[in-house]
Amino acid sequence: MLNVRTIFAxxxxxxxxxxxxxxxxxxxxxxxxxxxxxxxxxxxxxYPVIVTVPAGAGVVTHGCNAGYTWCDVSYRTxxxxxxxxxxxxxxxxxxxxxxxxxxxxVGVTVVAYNRAYWDRYYAAYPWYGRWTAYPAGAATVRxxxxxxxxxxxxxxxxxxGPYGCGRAGTVTGVxxxxxxxxxxxGRYGCGRAGTVTGxxxxxxxGAGVCGPRxxxxxxxxxxxxxxxxxxxx
Numbered sequence: 001m002l003n004v005r006t007i008f009a010x011x012x013x014x015x016x017x018x019x020x021x022x023x024x025x026x027x028x029x030x031x032x033x034x035x036x037x038x039x040x041x042x043x044x045x046x047y048p049v050i051v052t053v054p055a056g057a058g059v060v061t062h063g064c065n066a067g068y069t070w071c072d073v074s075y076r077t078x079x080x081x082x083x084x085x086x087x088x089x090x091x092x093x094x095x096x097x098x099x100x101x102x103x104x105x106v107g108v109t110v111v112a113y114n115r116a117y118w119d120r121y122y123a124a125y126p127w128y129g130r131w132t133a134y135p136a137g138a139a140t141v142r143x144x145x146x147x148x149x150x151x152x153x154x155x156x157x158x159x160x161g162p163y164g165c166g167r168a169g170t171v172t173g174v175x176x177x178x179x180x181x182x183x184x185x186g187r188y189g190c191g192r193a194g195t196v197t198g199x200x201x202x203x204x205x206g207a208g209v210c211g212p213r214x215x216x217x218x219x220x221x222x223x224x225x226x227x228x229x230x231x232x233x
Contacts, residue, residue: 029061029089029108031073031098037086039078041122043070043113044135048127050080061087061098063111068100072111079121081113175199198222 033053040047043065053059053075059082064071070081087098089106096102113136122128131137145155156169168182181194193207202222 028074029106031059031061031071031087031089032095033057033059033082034086034088034097037082039073039075039080039082041080041118041125041127042134042136043072043081046135047081048125050125051075051078053082059087061089061108063109064098064103065113066110068098068103068108068110071098071103071108072113173199 033055035055037053038049039051039053040049057075059073059075062072062074064084069084071084071087073080073082073087084098084103088095089098089102090096091102091106098106098108115131115137118128118131118136127133145153154169154171170178170180172178176199177197179194179196182192193205195203195205197203204222207217
């Protein structure tokens, strides 16, 4: 009776033969899914599922992200990313999980994930146009300037990170007055600040921040009066 190792080795050989026939790059490594695992459109569970790879199915591993936690693989006609902990390959005569220590030794290199990859493989999917809704796209910073018909301007930038989105900008009126402000979120909460300066140079400013224990704020009026307070949870 065939044992598990024999079956696994046979799967590896079959996938290798298919890989050679299809003309994949020599750097690709054959692997097998250790359990039913989702093939996703990017290296995170935040990305949409393309297909579920069944336990024991062979895949072609083209590379992994820098931490070797997610790998870029081909399964049948699909291309996407699988958590590396669900992949096994043959190393020194035994089947092993594709860990950060094993991956480089068996020839799995670090590969990039970017908009070009998204455009190449996912243009036909219904969520293709939502690149910025997912981690890699949301990390992009956008900036620009708008000039009004009377000469006023608005300049700003915005971007998103792991804890939320931030933005900053300045609006300049035709008479020279300005309003500058920004907001961002971090691990412990969100904050914002701004200053308004009139054409004559008078200013008013304020800031606020929220964390696990509550929110604090402060405001300074044009005559220098300072007001502040705190609200605790």
